[in-house]
Amino acid sequence: MSSVISRTGEAVEADSGPAQHPGPARRSLPASAAPVAASADAPATVPMAAPAAVPATAPKAAPTAVPVRLRGAVASLGGRPVLRGIDLTVRPGEVVALLGANGSGKSTTVKTVIGSVPLEHGALELFGMPYAKFRSWHRIGYVPQRTTAASGVPATVREVVSTGRLPQHRLLPFRRKDRAAVDRALDAVGMLDRAEDGVAALSGGQHQRVLIARALVGTPDLLIMDEPMAGVDAASQQVLADTLRREVERGAAVLLVLHELGPLEPLIDRAVVLRDGCVAHDGPPPPNTGQHALPGHDHVHPHTDDHLTTPGLLA
């Protein structure tokens, strides 16, 4: 498996960085903790756990470098200050949820972490490397917030997911092991049978699963997901939660932007709540976070129907 070799190579590189905190003891996650309690009405056609999706790389060498360390992040969009000094750390193997109301700076924080929004002040380290020197992008899997699927030209599910493999094959031709990795990632999200379908024909939940497969295809050490549950039907939420649990068990760290904890709650180690571009809470996930606490919040459970919106979108 090439991923093992490359990861080992990276681990060596990461070790040369500054010494970091060791990660917290991994919380054991019972596989029986069904994230969506009311999953009984999920259609049986959705494959749940796909064993082939978990590479048999067994015990992974514990990475010592801290995946994300953001210090005093200040950023603005179009002249309007959005982040006013955010501190955010994601330790190895940790699942961190970024919570907060709309406009509190959750997505901007994620975009500064991936370098889409430049930092005006503050410092960003990824896997122990300053952002400017960071090159190991293959260790990061990014799932953007997205509601629409297609671009101007048709593309199949496989073609979109294959772009996640670019850090591995680079300028070399796409080989059999790359194709196998794409198959595994598609299988993990239950979309292998739709591999040759056009992305324009997918529902919102299926599209989200494709974007997650695209992030998983390089077996990343850090998954960054921006509102993965937005506009996702219950069946896809279940698949997503299962996939995420397998990634966490594999040892990946996860940074999630969420509107509310919802079905992912049992997976989350720590919650960082933002308010007006500042960190308002950093610690164990608070009960009833997000919009639940606000008056007038209409709590409607997501349903199996693809066309219905989730509470995150309604709020």
Add this chain to the structure above:
Amino acid sequence: MTEMFSLAFMQRALIAAALIGITAPAVGIYLVQRRQALMGDGIGHVALTGVGLGFIFQTSPVWMAVLVCILAAIVMELVRARGNNRGDIALAMLFYGGMACGRMLISKSPAASGASGSLDSYLWGSILAVDTADLVTIAALGAIVVAVTLGLRRQLFAVCQDEEFARVTGIPVRLLNLLLAVMAAVTVTVAMRVVGLLLVSAMMVVPVAAAQLLTRSFVATQALSIGLGVAVSLGGVAGSYQFDVPPGSAIVLLAIAVFAVFSAIAAPLAGLRHRSAAGAGGTAGPGVCDVVLPDQDGSRAGDPLGSPGLAQ
């Protein structure tokens, strides 16, 4: 019909047309994918300034246009990358300024009297006047464009599909964007001699737009659009010889006719494909609803929220 193949100028015209038919859609597909279908048009306008400079300095208008177009394409890419809200206004200034500037330069050129006639040949193409040296230039530039756009297909696809994600994969997004802009500029100047500056964008966009009506994957779209590009280019040149019409217009109108035909057959064809897939794999559901709804009175008992689906 066959005597045109024995005429040297027609042979050169057909070869040039085929080269454009390959090159223009190969680049154009990425512009269409990024919803920048009119970028080629904008570059075409700016190219006129390059042609004007060529007249003024008595150098090759084509190479001047290549230089000016590459500069303009880089400026356009930088404006786009900044995500500026006023970006479209800035581009409009560039387009109209390029057009007006080109006309003015040509009027002031030493050979102003004869130049207006040759200006027409750049605006509308003059494929029948392509000489061997032109053909070598077109072939060389076309080969570079095809090598880049097909060789870096996966990288360019990723950048145009989702630029933010592509950046996180660590590929050099800015470099690829600039490369694509330069390739578009080169293609415009190469196609200038064949269909003319005013119709250059059509060859980059229309074959792609027609192909994607029938395809589901990017690879198939690219292959089919290049095939269509070659077919309509050759057909347009042959038709212009046969019916004594301008080749540039003939090529573009033929491409639009193909688009219209494909639009008409796209829906029935998709239905046919769906039915045959359903017959082979049995993946599709039944043709009509055969779900028996449960009794309305009893089914709600276990549902605490009543009917959440309807409530929304």
